[in-house]
Amino acid sequence: MGGLSLNIMKNIYLVPLILTIFSLSVIAIALQLDTSPEMIVGESMQARSFPIFLMILKLILIGVMTYQFYKNNPKPVTLEKYHTWGSMFLFLLFYLLTVYTDMFIGIFVVIFLMSILWGERRIWVAFLTATVTPGLVFLLFDYVLKIRFPRGILMNLYYG
Amino acid sequence: MFEQAISAMASVVVDPYLLGLIFATTILGVIIGVLPGLGATTGAALLLPFTLTMDPVHAIAVLATIYVSATFAGSITAILINTPGTSAAAATTFDGYPLAQKGEAGRALGIAVISSTVGGIFSVIILCFAAPLLARVAYEFRSPEYFALTVFGLSMLASISAGGAVKNLIGGIFGVWLSTIGAERVTGIERFMFGNYELYEGLHFVPIFIGLFAISELLVQSKTVNKIINTVTMKAVKLPTLEDYKKIWKTILRSCGIGTFIGVLPAEGATVASMIGYSEARRWSKNKKEFGKGAIEGIAGAEAANNAATGGAMVPTMVLGIPGSGTTAIILVGLMVHGLRPGVYLFTEQVEKVYQIFGSMFVANVMFMLMGLYAAKLFARVSLVPTQILWPIVFALSVIGAYAFQGQLLDVWLALIFGVIGYFARRHGFSVAPIAVGLILGEMVETNLQHSLKMYDGAWWMILAQPLALMFLVFAFLGLCGPMIYSWITKQKD
Numbered sequence: 001m002g003g004l005s006l007n008i009m010k011n012i013y014l015v016p017l018i019l020t021i022f023s024l025s026v027i028a029i030a031l032q033l034d035t036s037p038e039m040i041v042g043e044s045m046q047a048r049s050f051p052i053f054l055m056i057l058k059l060i061l062i063g064v065m066t067y068q069f070y071k072n073n074p075k076p077v078t079l080e081k082y083h084t085w086g087s088m089f090l091f092l093l094f095y096l097l098t099v100y101t102d103m104f105i106g107i108f109v110v111i112f113l114m115s116i117l118w119g120e121r122r123i124w125v126a127f128l129t130a131t132v133t134p135g136l137v138f139l140l141f142d143y144v145l146k147i148r149f150p151r152g153i154l155m156n157l158y159y160g
Numbered sequence: 161m162f163e164q165a166i167s168a169m170a171s172v173v174v175d176p177y178l179l180g181l182i183f184a185t186t187i188l189g190v191i192i193g194v195l196p197g198l199g200a201t202t203g204a205a206l207l208l209p210f211t212l213t214m215d216p217v218h219a220i221a222v223l224a225t226i227y228v229s230a231t232f233a234g235s236i237t238a239i240l241i242n243t244p245g246t247s248a249a250a251a252t253t254f255d256g257y258p259l260a261q262k263g264e265a266g267r268a269l270g271i272a273v274i275s276s277t278v279g280g281i282f283s284v285i286i287l288c289f290a291a292p293l294l295a296r297v298a299y300e301f302r303s304p305e306y307f308a309l310t311v312f313g314l315s316m317l318a319s320i321s322a323g324g325a326v327k328n329l330i331g332g333i334f335g336v337w338l339s340t341i342g343a344e345r346v347t348g349i350e351r352f353m354f355g356n357y358e359l360y361e362g363l364h365f366v367p368i369f370i371g372l373f374a375i376s377e378l379l380v381q382s383k384t385v386n387k388i389i390n391t392v393t394m395k396a397v398k399l400p401t402l403e404d405y406k407k408i409w410k411t412i413l414r415s416c417g418i419g420t421f422i423g424v425l426p427a428e429g430a431t432v433a434s435m436i437g438y439s440e441a442r443r444w445s446k447n448k449k450e451f452g453k454g455a456i457e458g459i460a461g462a463e464a465a466n467n468a469a470t471g472g473a474m475v476p477t478m479v480l481g482i483p484g485s486g487t488t489a490i491i492l493v494g495l496m497v498h499g500l501r502p503g504v505y506l507f508t509e510q511v512e513k514v515y516q517i518f519g520s521m522f523v524a525n526v527m528f529m530l531m532g533l534y535a536a537k538l539f540a541r542v543s544l545v546p547t548q549i550l551w552p553i554v555f556a557l558s559v560i561g562a563y564a565f566q567g568q569l570l571d572v573w574l575a576l577i578f579g580v581i582g583y584f585a586r587r588h589g590f591s592v593a594p595i596a597v598g599l600i601l602g603e604m605v606e607t608n609l610q611h612s613l614k615m616y617d618g619a620w621w622m623i624l625a626q627p628l629a630l631m632f633l634v635f636a637f638l639g640l641c642g643p644m645i646y647s648w649i650t651k652q653k654d
Binding site for chain 1: 210212213324326327329330333334336337340344346347349350351352378379382383546547548549551552553555556557559560563564567569572573576579580583587588606609610611613614616617618619
C-alpha cells in the first residue's frame with residue numbers, strides 16, 4: 001500500500017490531474033456565483049465570466065503540458081527528505097501553538113525544533129537562536145514599528 | 161522639469177538620514193545576496209513589512225537598494241564558492257569560479273564589481289530619461305490599451321525565470337485567478353471567499369509574496385541540509401588592470417545595452433539578462449576557447465547585464481505598473497502600499513519623489529561598489545552561516561512580517577499556505593514569479609477589459625481597432641507563438 005502511494009506521488013501525470021481537478025472545481029464554484037442585473041453590468045462581463053474564462057485557458061494549457069509530458073517523458077520528481085515534511089509539520093504546530101497559546105511561543109518552539117531538525121547538534125545554539133530571534137524581532141516591531149501583536153499567554157502578560 | 165529632476169536626485173546626497181538608510185540597506189542587501197537561497201526577491205519580500213511605517217521615498221529607496229545590491233552580491237559567492245547567491249549570478253559561475261580556482265579570485269571579484277557598477281549606473285541614467293518619455297506615451301493610454309498591455313505583460317511570463325513556457329503561463333493564470341478572490345469591483349459579488357469576510361477586499365500581496373518567495377525558499381533549502389561547500393581562498397579584491405579594461409570595455413558596454421533592454425521588457429529580469437549578456441560576450445569574443453575556463457569577458461558580460469537589468473526593470477514598473485521581475489513586483493507593491501500609484505500620475509504629480517528614488521538607486525550602486533572592493537572578503541564569510549540557524553530566523557521574520565502588514569493572523573496563515581503551494585509548484589518545475597506577477601496584473605487586466613467592453617457596448621473586437629492595443633496584442637501573439645512559428649519555418653527550410 002505504501003509502495004503504491006509512493007508510485008502515485010512520483011507519477012508525472014499527477015500534476016496535470018490535480019490542476020485539472022482544481023480548474024474544474026473553480027468553474028463549478030464560479031457557476032454558482034450570483035449574477036448582476038443587466039442595468040449594472042450592461043454589455044460588460046458578469047462576475048463569474050472572467051474566472052471561468054481563465055480556467056478554460058488553463059485547461060487548454062494543461063492539455064498542452066500533458067502532451068509535452070507524453071512526448072518528452074520527463075523524469076519523475078524525487079520525493080522530499082524528512083527535513084521538508086518535518087518543516088511543514090512545524091508550520092502546523094506553529095498554527096496550533098499560536099491559536100491555543102501565543103504567537104511567540106509558537107515562534108520559539110518552531111525555531112528551536114527546526115534548528116534541531118535541520119541538523120544543529122548544539123542544543124544551546126538552537127535554544128539561543130530560538131530565544132534571541134523572537135526577542136529582537138518583538139522589540140523591533142513593538143518599539144520601532146508600533147505593531148500590536150495578537151493576544152495570547154505572553155502578550156496578555158505584556159499588554160496587561 | 162530637468163532642473164527639478166536634478167535637484168531631487170541631488171537631494172539624496174544631502175539627506176543624511178536617507179544616505180544612512182541606503183548605506184545600511186546596501187550592507188543588508190549584500191549580506192542577503194551572498195546567502196545562497198535568499199536573493200533580492202526574498203530579501204525584498206522580507207523587508208517590505210519593515211518599510212510600512214517609513215516615508216514613501218525612504219521605503220522605496222530601501223527596496224530598490226536591496227534590489228541592486230543583492231543582485232551584485234550574488235556574484236561574490238558565485239566566484240568564491242561556485243554557488244550563485246542569486247539566480248542572476250548563475251552565469252557568473254561559468255568563468256568566475258574557474259578564474260578563482262586559478263588563484264585569481266581577487267581579480268575576478270574586481271571585474272565583477274566594476275562591471276556591475278557600470279551596468280547599474282548606466283541603467284539608472286537610462287531610467288531617468290526613458291521613464292518620463294514612456295510616461296508621456298502612456299498618457300494616451302485608455303482601457304483598451306492598458307488591457308492589451310497587460311495581456312502583453314502576461315504573455316511575457318512565458319519566458320520569465322525557470323520552468324517551461326507552458327508552466328509559466330499556467331502559473332501566471334493561477335496568479336490572475338487569485339486576484340479574482342474577494343468582492344468583484346463593479347458588482348460587489350463575492351467570489352471564492354467561502355464566507356470569509358477578511359477576504360472581501362481580495363488577497364493582499366504582502367503575505368502572499370512572503371509565502372511564495374520566502375517560505376517556499378525555506379522549504380526548498382530544507383533539501384540542501386548538510387551540503388558541503390568548497391570555498392576558494394582570496395587575499396584581496398584587485399581592481400582590473402589597464403590591460404583588463406582594454407579587454408572588457410566593449411563587453412561591458414554591450415551588456416549594459418542588453419541588460420537594460422531585457423530589463424525594460426515586461427516580466428523579464430536580471431537572470432535572463434545575465435545569460436544573454438554572457439552568451440553575447442562569448443559570441444563576440446576573440447578568445448572563445450577561454451570561456452568556461454576563467455575568461456574575464458564572461459564575468460564582465462554577465463555582471464554588467466544583470467545589474468543593468470535592475471534599472472531597466474524599474475521602467476515598466478514605475479511607468480506602466482507592470483513589473484519587470486519578481487523583485488520589481490515587490491517594489492510595485494511597496495509603491496502601491498505607500499500611495500504612489502504607478503503610471504503617468506507618478507511622473508506628473510510626484511516628480512520629486514520619483515527622482516529621489518532614482519537618485520537613491522544611483523547612490524546604492526556607488527555604495528555597493530565600495531563595499532565590493534573593500535569588504536567582499538568579509539561578506540563572503542557570511543555565506544558560511546549554517547542553514548540550520550539562518551532559515552529558522554527567516555521563518556520568524558516571515559511570519560511576523562506577514563502579521564505586521566495588517567495585524568491579522570489570517571495573513572500569517574496565508575503566507576504559510578502559499579509557501580507550501582509555492583514549494584510544491586517549484587518542486588514540479590513551476591516558477592513562483594509568474595504567480596506573483598499574475599496576481600499583480602490580474603486586477604488590471606479584468607478591470608480594463610470590463611471598461612473596454614463598456615466603452616464599445618460589448619463589441620470586444622473594437623479593442624483590435626485601436627492601433628496601440630493591436631500592436632501590444634500582436635507582440636503578445638508573437639511572444640507566445642513566435643518561437644513555434646520560427647521552428648516550423650526552420651523545419652520547412654531544412
